[in-house]
Amino acid sequence: MNxxxxxxxxxxxxxxxxxxxxxxxxxxxxxxxxxxxxAKPSVIFHHARGKKESFETPMRxxxxxxxxxxxxxxRDADLTPGAVGHRLVHGGTLFSEPTVVDANVLSRLEQVxxxxxxxxxxxxxxxxxxxxxxxDLPQVAVFDTAFxxxxxxxxxxxxxPLRLRQELGIRKYGFHGTSHQFVMEEAAAFxxxxxxxxxxVSCHLGxxxxxxxxxxxGQSVDNTMGYSPLQGLVMSTRCGDLDxxxxxxxxxxxxxxxxxxxxxxxxRSGVLxxxxxxxxxxxxxxxxxxxxxxxxxxxxxAQVYLWRLRKYLGAYLAVVGxxxxxxFTDTIGETVPAVRWGLCSGMxxxxxKMDAGLNAKVASLPADVAADDSRIRILVVQTNEELxxxxxxxGALQTQVxxxxx
Numbered sequence: 001m002n003x004x005x006x007x008x009x010x011x012x013x014x015x016x017x018x019x020x021x022x023x024x025x026x027x028x029x030x031x032x033x034x035x036x037x038x039a040k041p042s043v044i045f046h047h048a049r050g051k052k053e054s055f056e057t058p059m060r061x062x063x064x065x066x067x068x069x070x071x072x073x074x075r076d077a078d079l080t081p082g083a084v085g086h087r088l089v090h091g092g093t094l095f096s097e098p099t100v101v102d103a104n105v106l107s108r109l110e111q112v113x114x115x116x117x118x119x120x121x122x123x124x125x126x127x128x129x130x131x132x133x134x135x136d137l138p139q140v141a142v143f144d145t146a147f148x149x150x151x152x153x154x155x156x157x158x159x160x161p162l163r164l165r166q167e168l169g170i171r172k173y174g175f176h177g178t179s180h181q182f183v184m185e186e187a188a189a190f191x192x193x194x195x196x197x198x199x200x201v202s203c204h205l206g207x208x209x210x211x212x213x214x215x216x217x218g219q220s221v222d223n224t225m226g227y228s229p230l231q232g233l234v235m236s237t238r239c240g241d242l243d244x245x246x247x248x249x250x251x252x253x254x255x256x257x258x259x260x261x262x263x264x265x266x267x268r269s270g271v272l273x274x275x276x277x278x279x280x281x282x283x284x285x286x287x288x289x290x291x292x293x294x295x296x297x298x299x300x301x302a303q304v305y306l307w308r309l310r311k312y313l314g315a316y317l318a319v320v321g322x323x324x325x326x327x328f329t330d331t332i333g334e335t336v337p338a339v340r341w342g343l344c345s346g347m348x349x350x351x352x353k354m355d356a357g358l359n360a361k362v363a364s365l366p367a368d369v370a371a372d373d374s375r376i377r378i379l380v381v382q383t384n385e386e387l388x389x390x391x392x393x394x395g396a397l398q399t400q401v402x403x404x405x406x
Contacts, residue, residue, distance in 0.1 A: 002026065003390045003395075004073070004081035006066070008123040011064045016386040017048075017079060020394040023387050027079050029072075031065040034122075048079060053288050061104070062122045063129030070134075083138040084130055085393030087178065087385065090116035090122050091143030093169060098392040099148065101127055101139035104137070109141070115169075125217050140393040148174030148180040155236035172224030172231075176204045179214040181220075183381040190366045191377060193324055200325045201316045203309075203343070204383070205333035207280055208236050212309075214316040222319055223406040224312055230266060233312065234276050234305045236279040239269035242309070243252045274301040280306055285338050306342040313343060317350050325374050326352060329383040334365065344378055351375035 001021075007014040016028040027048035034042060042059040045052070045068075059065040071198070073079045086101075091208065092112040099105055101402035109124050123141075130139055156172040158165065180202045187247050188198040195218035202213040210233045214222040224232030224240075236239045247261065254260045272279035275298055284305075287298045317323055337359050344354045362369065362380055370378040 001082040002080065003085055003393050004069075005085045005087070005386045005389045005393070007087045007121070007386065008062055008119060008126055008391075010118045010122065013062055013069070013122075013126070014386075015069055016390075017073065017081060018387060018390040023384075023390065027073060028386075029067065029069070031059055033067045034059045034062055036060070044068055044072065048072075048076065051212045056321045062126040063128075066126055066129050067133065080139065082138065083393060083397055084139050085142055085389045086123055086127055087113050088116075088141050088362050089119040089144045089175065089390055090173065091141075091145045092173070094122065095141065095143050096146050096149035098140050098142045099395040100396055101131070101141055104130070105141065106131065115173075129336075132142050134321065138397055140396045142178060142389045144175050144177045145173045147177030148172075148213075150222045150224050151222055155222045170227060172223070172226040172312060174211075174213070174220065175215070175225040175229045176209065176211045176223070177220065178385050178392075179204050179329060179383045180211075180215070180223075182385065182391075183383055184215055184218065186366060186381050187325050187327050190368075190379065190381070191324060194218075198325075199320045199323045200318060200327055201313060201323060202329065204328045204330050205309075205328065205332050205336075205339065206330040207282075207332060209238070210235050210330075210332070212312045212316055214319045216320050222316065234274075234308045235270045236281070237270045237272045238265050239265050239273070271301060271305060274304060281332060281339065282336055285336070286298070302342075306339070309339075309343050310347075313347070314350060317352075317376075323351070326375040326381050328378070328380045333364050334380055334382055336363070340378070340380070352378065354378055358386075359373065 003018050003020050004099055005016045007017065009035050013031040013034055018024065019026055027045035027291055029044060031044045033040060035124055041056045044055045047073040057068055059068060073081065090112055092115050094108055094112060106128060113120050113124060127139055130137060139270060142143045151172060151174060152366060160170060183202055184198065184200060185195065187200060188195050198218050200215045203209050212223045213220055230238050232240050250261045271281050271284060275284055284298050284301050328334065332339055340359055341354060344352050355371045359369040365380055365382040367380045368377050369380060
Protein backbone atom coordinates (compact mmCIF):
# COMPACT_ATOMS: atom_id res chain seq x y z
CA MET A 1 0.00 0.00 0.00
CA ASN A 2 1.24 3.50 -0.86
CA UNK A 3 0.84 5.74 2.17
CA UNK A 4 1.18 9.48 1.70
CA UNK A 5 2.55 11.16 4.84
CA UNK A 6 1.95 14.86 5.44
CA UNK A 7 3.81 17.04 7.94
CA UNK A 8 2.28 20.54 8.16
CA UNK A 9 4.22 23.63 9.12
CA UNK A 10 2.62 27.03 9.50
CA UNK A 11 3.54 27.92 5.89
CA UNK A 12 4.91 24.67 4.50
CA UNK A 13 3.77 21.15 3.68
CA UNK A 14 6.28 18.31 3.68
CA UNK A 15 5.21 15.00 2.17
CA UNK A 16 6.55 11.51 1.58
CA UNK A 17 4.97 8.59 -0.29
CA UNK A 18 6.05 5.27 1.21
CA UNK A 19 5.35 1.71 0.09
CA UNK A 20 4.14 -0.07 3.22
CA UNK A 21 4.85 -2.28 5.00
CA UNK A 22 8.21 -2.33 3.19
CA UNK A 23 8.90 1.26 4.21
CA UNK A 24 10.44 2.17 0.84
CA UNK A 25 10.13 5.84 -0.13
CA UNK A 26 8.76 6.29 -3.64
CA UNK A 27 8.28 10.06 -3.84
CA UNK A 28 8.38 13.15 -1.69
CA UNK A 29 8.93 16.84 -1.47
CA UNK A 30 7.85 20.07 0.15
CA UNK A 31 5.42 22.86 -0.67
CA UNK A 32 6.84 26.18 0.51
CA UNK A 33 5.37 29.67 1.03
CA UNK A 34 1.87 28.31 1.54
CA UNK A 35 -0.62 31.01 2.51
CA UNK A 36 -0.81 34.74 1.82
CA UNK A 37 1.36 36.05 -1.07
CA UNK A 38 5.03 36.66 -0.22
CA ALA A 39 7.95 38.36 -2.00
CA LYS A 40 8.68 35.09 -3.77
CA PRO A 41 6.05 32.78 -5.33
CA SER A 42 4.76 29.59 -3.74
CA VAL A 43 6.72 26.58 -4.94
CA ILE A 44 6.71 22.78 -4.68
CA PHE A 45 9.98 20.87 -4.68
CA HIS A 46 9.15 17.33 -5.78
CA HIS A 47 11.18 14.18 -6.33
CA ALA A 48 10.22 10.73 -7.65
CA ARG A 49 12.10 7.91 -9.38
CA GLY A 50 15.40 9.74 -9.02
CA LYS A 51 14.14 12.89 -10.73
CA LYS A 52 13.93 16.27 -8.97
CA GLU A 53 11.54 19.01 -10.10
CA SER A 54 10.19 22.34 -8.88
CA PHE A 55 6.86 23.98 -9.69
CA GLU A 56 5.72 27.50 -8.96
CA THR A 57 1.97 27.63 -8.34
CA PRO A 58 -0.33 29.68 -6.09
CA MET A 59 -1.16 27.88 -2.84
CA ARG A 60 -3.26 30.08 -0.60
CA UNK A 61 -3.94 27.30 1.91
CA UNK A 62 -2.71 23.85 2.90
CA UNK A 63 -5.80 22.46 1.17
CA UNK A 64 -4.67 23.99 -2.11
CA UNK A 65 -1.14 22.70 -1.54
CA UNK A 66 -2.60 19.24 -1.01
CA UNK A 67 -4.44 19.41 -4.34
CA UNK A 68 -1.24 20.38 -6.16
CA UNK A 69 0.71 17.54 -4.54
CA UNK A 70 -1.99 15.06 -5.56
CA UNK A 71 -1.79 16.33 -9.15
CA UNK A 72 1.94 15.58 -9.20
CA UNK A 73 1.48 12.08 -7.81
CA UNK A 74 -1.41 11.23 -10.13
CA ARG A 75 0.84 11.74 -13.16
CA ASP A 76 2.15 8.24 -12.41
CA ALA A 77 -0.40 5.50 -11.70
CA ASP A 78 2.15 3.64 -9.55
CA LEU A 79 2.39 6.64 -7.22
CA THR A 80 -1.32 6.85 -6.40
CA PRO A 81 -1.79 6.99 -2.60
CA GLY A 82 -3.89 4.28 -0.97
CA ALA A 83 -4.08 6.14 2.35
CA VAL A 84 -2.90 9.35 4.01
CA GLY A 85 -1.12 9.74 7.34
CA HIS A 86 -1.08 13.14 9.06
CA ARG A 87 1.25 14.41 11.78
CA LEU A 88 -0.59 16.33 14.47
CA VAL A 89 1.48 17.93 17.19
CA HIS A 90 -1.12 17.82 19.94
CA GLY A 91 -3.92 15.38 20.70
CA GLY A 92 -4.70 16.66 24.21
CA THR A 93 -6.46 14.09 26.38
CA LEU A 94 -8.83 13.08 23.56
CA PHE A 95 -6.40 11.20 21.33
CA SER A 96 -3.81 8.82 22.75
CA GLU A 97 -3.23 6.59 19.72
CA PRO A 98 -3.23 6.81 15.91
CA THR A 99 -6.82 7.50 14.88
CA VAL A 100 -8.66 6.78 11.63
CA VAL A 101 -10.21 10.07 10.54
CA ASP A 102 -13.93 10.43 9.87
CA ALA A 103 -16.45 13.27 10.24
CA ASN A 104 -16.76 12.61 13.97
CA VAL A 105 -12.98 12.74 14.50
CA LEU A 106 -12.74 15.97 12.50
CA SER A 107 -15.36 17.47 14.80
CA ARG A 108 -13.59 16.29 17.98
CA LEU A 109 -10.28 17.68 16.74
CA GLU A 110 -11.73 21.17 17.08
CA GLN A 111 -11.36 20.74 20.85
CA VAL A 112 -7.56 20.50 20.55
CA UNK A 113 -7.13 23.02 17.74
CA UNK A 114 -5.62 25.72 19.96
CA UNK A 115 -3.35 23.43 21.96
CA UNK A 116 -0.80 23.71 19.13
CA UNK A 117 -1.89 26.94 17.42
CA UNK A 118 0.84 26.98 14.78
CA UNK A 119 0.59 23.33 13.72
CA UNK A 120 -2.79 21.79 14.53
CA UNK A 121 -5.00 24.23 12.52
CA UNK A 122 -3.23 23.77 9.15
CA UNK A 123 -3.11 19.99 9.65
CA UNK A 124 -6.82 19.94 10.40
CA UNK A 125 -7.57 22.11 7.35
CA UNK A 126 -5.57 19.64 5.28
CA UNK A 127 -7.56 16.68 6.60
CA UNK A 128 -10.81 18.49 5.88
CA UNK A 129 -9.71 19.22 2.30
CA UNK A 130 -8.74 15.58 1.79
CA UNK A 131 -12.07 14.42 3.24
CA UNK A 132 -14.00 16.72 0.90
CA UNK A 133 -12.07 16.04 -2.32
CA UNK A 134 -11.23 12.36 -1.80
CA UNK A 135 -13.88 11.01 0.58
CA ASP A 136 -12.95 7.37 -0.11
CA LEU A 137 -9.25 7.87 0.66
CA PRO A 138 -8.55 6.61 4.22
CA GLN A 139 -6.86 9.06 6.54
CA VAL A 140 -5.11 8.50 9.87
CA ALA A 141 -4.05 11.16 12.39
CA VAL A 142 -0.80 10.39 14.24
CA PHE A 143 -0.18 12.54 17.32
CA ASP A 144 3.20 13.63 18.71
CA THR A 145 1.71 13.46 22.19
CA ALA A 146 0.34 9.92 21.83
CA PHE A 147 3.51 8.04 22.84
CA UNK A 148 3.51 10.00 26.10
CA UNK A 149 -0.03 8.96 27.06
CA UNK A 150 1.62 6.30 29.27
CA UNK A 151 3.34 8.88 31.49
CA UNK A 152 1.98 8.00 34.95
CA UNK A 153 -0.23 10.44 36.83
CA UNK A 154 2.43 11.28 39.41
CA UNK A 155 4.83 12.32 36.64
CA UNK A 156 2.38 14.28 34.50
CA UNK A 157 0.65 16.24 37.27
CA UNK A 158 1.49 19.86 38.04
CA UNK A 159 1.00 20.87 41.69
CA UNK A 160 -1.98 23.11 40.99
CA PRO A 161 -5.55 22.94 42.33
CA LEU A 162 -7.43 19.90 41.07
CA ARG A 163 -10.42 21.85 39.77
CA LEU A 164 -8.20 24.17 37.75
CA ARG A 165 -6.29 21.25 36.25
CA GLN A 166 -9.50 19.49 35.29
CA GLU A 167 -11.21 22.55 33.81
CA LEU A 168 -8.25 23.65 31.69
CA GLY A 169 -6.70 20.28 30.89
CA ILE A 170 -3.45 21.26 32.61
CA ARG A 171 -0.94 18.40 32.71
CA LYS A 172 2.31 17.32 31.16
CA TYR A 173 1.65 16.09 27.61
CA GLY A 174 5.18 15.64 26.28
CA PHE A 175 6.25 16.05 22.65
CA HIS A 176 8.51 14.56 19.98
CA GLY A 177 6.72 11.30 20.76
CA THR A 178 6.75 10.04 17.16
CA SER A 179 10.53 10.38 16.99
CA HIS A 180 11.17 8.98 20.47
CA GLN A 181 9.04 5.92 19.74
CA PHE A 182 10.69 5.34 16.36
CA VAL A 183 14.28 5.43 17.64
CA MET A 184 13.31 3.33 20.64
CA GLU A 185 12.04 0.61 18.32
CA GLU A 186 15.14 0.87 16.12
CA ALA A 187 17.46 0.73 19.13
CA ALA A 188 15.71 -2.25 20.69
CA ALA A 189 15.93 -4.14 17.39
CA PHE A 190 19.62 -3.18 17.01
CA UNK A 191 20.40 -4.57 20.48
CA UNK A 192 18.11 -7.58 20.13
CA UNK A 193 16.05 -6.60 23.17
CA UNK A 194 12.25 -7.18 23.26
CA UNK A 195 10.39 -3.87 23.40
CA UNK A 196 8.49 -4.87 26.52
CA UNK A 197 11.84 -5.25 28.34
CA UNK A 198 13.57 -2.21 26.85
CA UNK A 199 14.62 0.60 29.21
CA UNK A 200 16.35 3.67 27.78
CA VAL A 201 16.75 7.42 27.71
CA SER A 202 16.07 8.87 24.27
CA CYS A 203 17.73 12.20 23.44
CA HIS A 204 15.97 13.98 20.56
CA LEU A 205 18.35 16.89 20.01
CA GLY A 206 17.24 18.96 17.05
CA UNK A 207 18.63 22.16 15.65
CA UNK A 208 15.37 23.75 16.84
CA UNK A 209 13.47 21.81 19.50
CA UNK A 210 14.92 19.20 21.82
CA UNK A 211 13.69 16.82 24.50
CA UNK A 212 14.68 13.78 26.50
CA UNK A 213 12.33 10.86 27.07
CA UNK A 214 12.52 8.31 29.88
CA UNK A 215 11.45 4.89 28.58
CA UNK A 216 10.64 1.94 30.83
CA UNK A 217 9.51 -1.40 29.40
CA GLY A 218 9.04 0.17 25.98
CA GLN A 219 6.76 2.95 27.27
CA SER A 220 7.27 6.65 27.88
CA VAL A 221 7.28 7.45 31.60
CA ASP A 222 8.49 11.05 31.36
CA ASN A 223 9.45 13.73 28.84
CA THR A 224 11.31 16.97 29.44
CA MET A 225 8.65 18.94 27.55
CA GLY A 226 5.42 19.52 29.40
CA TYR A 227 2.08 21.27 28.88
CA SER A 228 3.80 22.93 25.93
CA PRO A 229 7.10 22.38 24.10
CA LEU A 230 8.59 25.32 26.03
CA GLN A 231 9.47 23.33 29.15
CA GLY A 232 12.68 21.37 29.65
CA LEU A 233 15.99 21.69 27.85
CA VAL A 234 17.75 24.79 26.57
CA MET A 235 16.76 24.85 22.88
CA SER A 236 17.71 26.99 19.91
CA THR A 237 15.34 29.85 20.77
CA ARG A 238 13.30 28.42 23.68
CA CYS A 239 14.39 29.05 27.25
CA GLY A 240 13.31 25.68 28.65
CA ASP A 241 12.78 25.41 32.42
CA LEU A 242 12.03 28.75 34.05
CA ASP A 243 10.91 29.95 37.47
CA UNK A 244 7.20 30.90 37.07
CA UNK A 245 7.83 34.00 39.19
CA UNK A 246 10.20 35.23 36.51
CA UNK A 247 7.52 34.79 33.83
CA UNK A 248 5.13 36.85 35.97
CA UNK A 249 7.77 39.53 36.41
CA UNK A 250 8.34 39.67 32.66
CA UNK A 251 4.58 39.93 32.10
CA UNK A 252 4.38 42.86 34.51
CA UNK A 253 7.28 44.62 32.76
CA UNK A 254 5.53 44.05 29.40
CA UNK A 255 2.37 45.72 30.67
CA UNK A 256 0.42 42.47 30.58
CA UNK A 257 1.27 41.81 26.93
CA UNK A 258 1.21 37.99 26.92
CA UNK A 259 2.17 37.76 23.23
CA UNK A 260 5.32 39.80 23.85
CA UNK A 261 6.44 37.57 26.72
CA UNK A 262 5.59 34.39 24.84
CA UNK A 263 7.64 35.58 21.86
CA UNK A 264 10.57 36.34 24.16
CA UNK A 265 10.53 32.90 25.80
CA UNK A 266 9.82 30.91 22.61
CA UNK A 267 11.67 32.85 19.91
CA ARG A 268 14.38 35.04 21.44
CA SER A 269 15.78 32.95 24.30
CA GLY A 270 17.71 29.67 24.47
CA VAL A 271 20.99 29.46 22.58
CA LEU A 272 20.12 32.59 20.59
CA UNK A 273 19.38 34.67 23.66
CA UNK A 274 22.49 33.58 25.54
CA UNK A 275 24.96 33.76 22.66
CA UNK A 276 23.54 36.94 21.20
CA UNK A 277 24.58 35.83 17.72
CA UNK A 278 23.28 32.39 16.76
CA UNK A 279 20.46 29.96 17.56
CA UNK A 280 22.53 26.91 16.55
CA UNK A 281 24.67 25.16 19.17
CA UNK A 282 26.91 23.95 16.33
CA UNK A 283 27.97 27.54 15.68
CA UNK A 284 28.68 28.04 19.36
CA UNK A 285 30.86 24.93 19.59
CA UNK A 286 32.71 25.74 16.37
CA UNK A 287 33.35 29.39 17.14
CA UNK A 288 36.88 30.67 16.48
CA UNK A 289 36.18 34.20 17.69
CA UNK A 290 39.32 36.09 18.64
CA UNK A 291 37.48 38.42 21.00
CA UNK A 292 37.99 37.28 24.58
CA UNK A 293 34.65 38.63 25.83
CA UNK A 294 32.79 37.02 22.95
CA UNK A 295 34.56 33.69 23.47
CA UNK A 296 33.64 33.69 27.13
CA UNK A 297 29.99 34.33 26.24
CA UNK A 298 29.91 31.45 23.76
CA UNK A 299 31.66 29.12 26.20
CA UNK A 300 29.09 30.02 28.84
CA UNK A 301 26.27 29.28 26.37
CA ALA A 302 27.68 25.82 25.66
CA GLN A 303 28.10 25.13 29.38
CA VAL A 304 24.50 26.07 30.17
CA TYR A 305 23.21 24.01 27.21
CA LEU A 306 25.16 20.91 28.29
CA TRP A 307 24.47 21.38 32.01
CA ARG A 308 20.73 21.19 31.46
CA LEU A 309 21.17 18.07 29.30
CA ARG A 310 23.39 16.31 31.85
CA LYS A 311 21.04 17.15 34.70
CA TYR A 312 18.07 15.61 32.92
CA LEU A 313 20.04 12.61 31.70
CA GLY A 314 21.08 11.75 35.24
CA ALA A 315 17.52 12.21 36.50
CA TYR A 316 16.05 10.06 33.75
CA LEU A 317 18.59 7.27 34.24
CA ALA A 318 17.40 7.20 37.85
CA VAL A 319 13.74 7.17 36.74
CA VAL A 320 14.27 4.41 34.18
CA GLY A 321 16.40 2.11 36.33
CA UNK A 322 18.65 -0.51 34.74
CA UNK A 323 18.81 1.32 31.42
CA UNK A 324 19.87 -0.69 28.40
CA UNK A 325 20.78 2.32 26.26
CA UNK A 326 21.06 6.06 25.87
CA UNK A 327 19.93 7.02 22.37
CA PHE A 328 20.97 10.14 20.44
CA THR A 329 18.93 11.27 17.46
CA ASP A 330 17.92 14.17 15.21
CA THR A 331 20.22 16.83 13.76
CA ILE A 332 22.42 17.61 16.77
CA GLY A 333 22.20 14.17 18.34
CA GLU A 334 23.18 12.43 15.10
CA THR A 335 25.85 14.77 13.75
CA VAL A 336 27.61 16.60 16.61
CA PRO A 337 30.06 14.35 18.48
CA ALA A 338 31.00 17.18 20.86
CA VAL A 339 27.47 17.31 22.28
CA ARG A 340 27.33 13.54 22.77
CA TRP A 341 30.74 13.64 24.48
CA GLY A 342 29.80 16.64 26.61
CA LEU A 343 26.70 14.83 27.78
CA CYS A 344 28.20 11.38 28.47
CA SER A 345 31.79 12.01 29.57
CA GLY A 346 32.35 11.67 33.29
CA MET A 347 29.15 9.66 33.70
CA UNK A 348 30.85 6.36 34.58
CA UNK A 349 29.10 6.33 37.96
CA UNK A 350 25.81 6.02 36.05
CA UNK A 351 27.08 3.10 33.96
CA UNK A 352 27.95 5.23 30.91
CA LYS A 353 31.37 5.06 29.31
CA MET A 354 31.86 6.46 25.83
CA ASP A 355 34.57 5.43 23.37
CA ALA A 356 35.98 8.80 22.23
CA GLY A 357 37.33 7.36 18.98
CA LEU A 358 34.07 5.68 17.98
CA ASN A 359 32.09 8.79 18.91
CA ALA A 360 34.28 11.07 16.79
CA LYS A 361 34.06 8.89 13.67
CA VAL A 362 30.50 7.62 13.24
CA ALA A 363 30.41 6.27 9.69
CA SER A 364 26.87 4.91 9.40
CA LEU A 365 23.77 4.66 11.54
CA PRO A 366 22.71 3.07 13.77
CA ALA A 367 26.02 3.03 15.64
CA ASP A 368 27.15 2.05 19.13
CA VAL A 369 29.73 4.54 20.46
CA ALA A 370 29.99 3.11 23.96
CA ALA A 371 33.19 1.59 25.28
CA ASP A 372 33.27 -2.20 25.44
CA ASP A 373 33.01 -2.15 29.25
CA SER A 374 30.14 0.37 29.39
CA ARG A 375 27.18 -1.12 31.24
CA ILE A 376 24.79 1.06 29.21
CA ARG A 377 25.12 1.19 25.44
CA ILE A 378 25.33 4.61 23.80
CA LEU A 379 23.58 4.56 20.44
CA VAL A 380 23.30 7.05 17.60
CA VAL A 381 20.12 6.34 15.66
CA GLN A 382 18.74 8.25 12.67
CA THR A 383 15.18 9.35 13.21
CA ASN A 384 12.58 9.12 10.44
CA GLU A 385 9.29 10.64 11.52
CA GLU A 386 7.70 10.14 8.09
CA LEU A 387 8.39 6.40 8.20
CA UNK A 388 7.15 6.30 11.79
CA UNK A 389 3.88 8.00 10.77
CA UNK A 390 3.51 5.60 7.83
CA UNK A 391 3.95 2.63 10.18
CA UNK A 392 1.31 3.95 12.61
CA UNK A 393 -1.05 4.70 9.72
CA UNK A 394 -0.64 1.24 8.24
CA GLY A 395 -1.11 -0.37 11.66
CA ALA A 396 -4.27 1.63 12.40
CA LEU A 397 -5.80 0.68 9.06
CA GLN A 398 -4.94 -3.00 9.57
CA THR A 399 -6.54 -2.89 13.01
CA GLN A 400 -9.67 -1.32 11.51
CA VAL A 401 -9.89 -4.14 8.98
CA UNK A 402 -9.61 -6.78 11.70
CA UNK A 403 -12.32 -5.09 13.77
CA UNK A 404 -14.62 -4.87 10.74
CA UNK A 405 -14.16 -8.60 10.05
CA UNK A 406 -14.99 -9.46 13.67
